[in-house]
Amino acid sequence: MARYLVSGGAGYVGSHVVLTLLDAGHEVIVVDDLSTGHRGAVPTGATFIEASLAEPNRLAEIFAAWKFDAVFHLAALSLVGESMAQPFRYCRDNLANSSNLAEAAVRAGCLKFVLSSTAAVFGLPKSVPITEEAPTLPANPYGLSKLMMEQTLGWAESAHGLRSACLRYFNAAGADPARRAGEDQDPETHLIPRAIMATLGRVAPLQVFGTDYDTPDGTAVRDYVHVMDLAAAHVAVLPRLDRGSVRYNLGNGAGHSVREVMAAIERVSGRRVPHENAPRRAGDPPALVASSALIRAETGWRPRHAELDEIVRTAWEWHVAHPEGYGARRAA
Numbered sequence: 001m002a003r004y005l006v007s008g009g010a011g012y013v014g015s016h017v018v019l020t021l022l023d024a025g026h027e028v029i030v031v032d033d034l035s036t037g038h039r040g041a042v043p044t045g046a047t048f049i050e051a052s053l054a055e056p057n058r059l060a061e062i063f064a065a066w067k068f069d070a071v072f073h074l075a076a077l078s079l080v081g082e083s084m085a086q087p088f089r090y091c092r093d094n095l096a097n098s099s100n101l102a103e104a105a106v107r108a109g110c111l112k113f114v115l116s117s118t119a120a121v122f123g124l125p126k127s128v129p130i131t132e133e134a135p136t137l138p139a140n141p142y143g144l145s146k147l148m149m150e151q152t153l154g155w156a157e158s159a160h161g162l163r164s165a166c167l168r169y170f171n172a173a174g175a176d177p178a179r180r181a182g183e184d185q186d187p188e189t190h191l192i193p194r195a196i197m198a199t200l201g202r203v204a205p206l207q208v209f210g211t212d213y214d215t216p217d218g219t220a221v222r223d224y225v226h227v228m229d230l231a232a233a234h235v236a237v238l239p240r241l242d243r244g245s246v247r248y249n250l251g252n253g254a255g256h257s258v259r260e261v262m263a264a265i266e267r268v269s270g271r272r273v274p275h276e277n278a279p280r281r282a283g284d285p286p287a288l289v290a291s292s293a294l295i296r297a298e299t300g301w302r303p304r305h306a307e308l309d310e311i312v313r314t315a316w317e318w319h320v321a322h323p324e325g326y327g328a329r330r331a332a
């Protein structure tokens, strides 16, 4: 059994990472300031510490109290539009506060660090699928803040021996098939939960941004990777760190259009997805699909929930079972 620190473990992806680690018999300490996460999302069995990564002294106390085998760093701000309006805030949380955590780990002698990075480090790619060799040219402060943290970790390896795995997630989607966790963001900007909420009548009809892209059906194509597959990748990369730092693109390897996602929701739910067509949004690429060949080859990781219908079904079941998200549990 190992002991891990998970920052952002009260958030969407983080809560699934925590579940995966607990299911494997490990001890997990979650550090989260609940700025976008939920106390109710922290899985039973994990130790929860409400603290911000902006507090280096608090982090030093945490690392003094526990000896961790590795840090999984998921805490971040991650809304692209918000980052365009608040670049300093994004650099503060995703670079400065992230550096606080990595530095506290180094000082405590914990030299394995897994960073949640993003496809946004690539900006508008020239070709898909996107490999690790593609140029990193972020098109917004969110992607820039993550790229700068990746680069900082690279220098921390030469300076301090910190081994890091930067996992560039594409679109996290779905929910724990056992319905112990799911997605509850506010505002909800992700396509699958937003379309499900529209289908359940909880939000306005879905807006389909752009129907004239150069894609098979004219709508934008994205790579939806099941959140439990993302979580499994965090565990899969740890042994690889014994040989040095890595950066992996992490997706399902298959792109699905907005119309394909709506069709999957209609198959799974038996209901129509209310929607209306809208103009393209500035800066939205037509297609973002990962090549996950490198992480597959080097760690043996494979997506186990690759089918779009399964991704949608787990998300649908979670939303139906939790009409208020974590709200009811948060109030309890």
Ligand SMILES: NC(=O)c1ccc[n+]([C@@H]2O[C@H](COP(=O)([O-])OP(=O)(O)OC[C@H]3O[C@@H](n4cnc5c(N)ncnc54)[C@H](O)[C@@H]3O)[C@@H](O)[C@H]2O)c1
Pocket (backbone or CB within 6 Å): 007, 008, 009, 010, 011, 012, 013, 014, 031, 032, 033, 034, 035, 036, 037, 038, 051, 052, 053, 054, 073, 074, 075, 076, 077, 078, 093, 097, 116, 117, 118, 119, 168, 169, 170, 171, 172, 173, 185
């Ligand atoms: N969801 C996706 O599709 C996606 C895609 C690419 C990358 N990512 C990355 O994955 C990670 C998790 O994303 P998510 O979708 O679960 O977001 P989320 O907002 O649900 O989770 C982020 C968590 O971090 C916490 N947090 C933020 N700043 C903090 C701070 N300074 N101190 C302590 N806690 C703090 C929040 O309270 C929240 O619980 C992020 O790093 C994000 O950039 C997510």
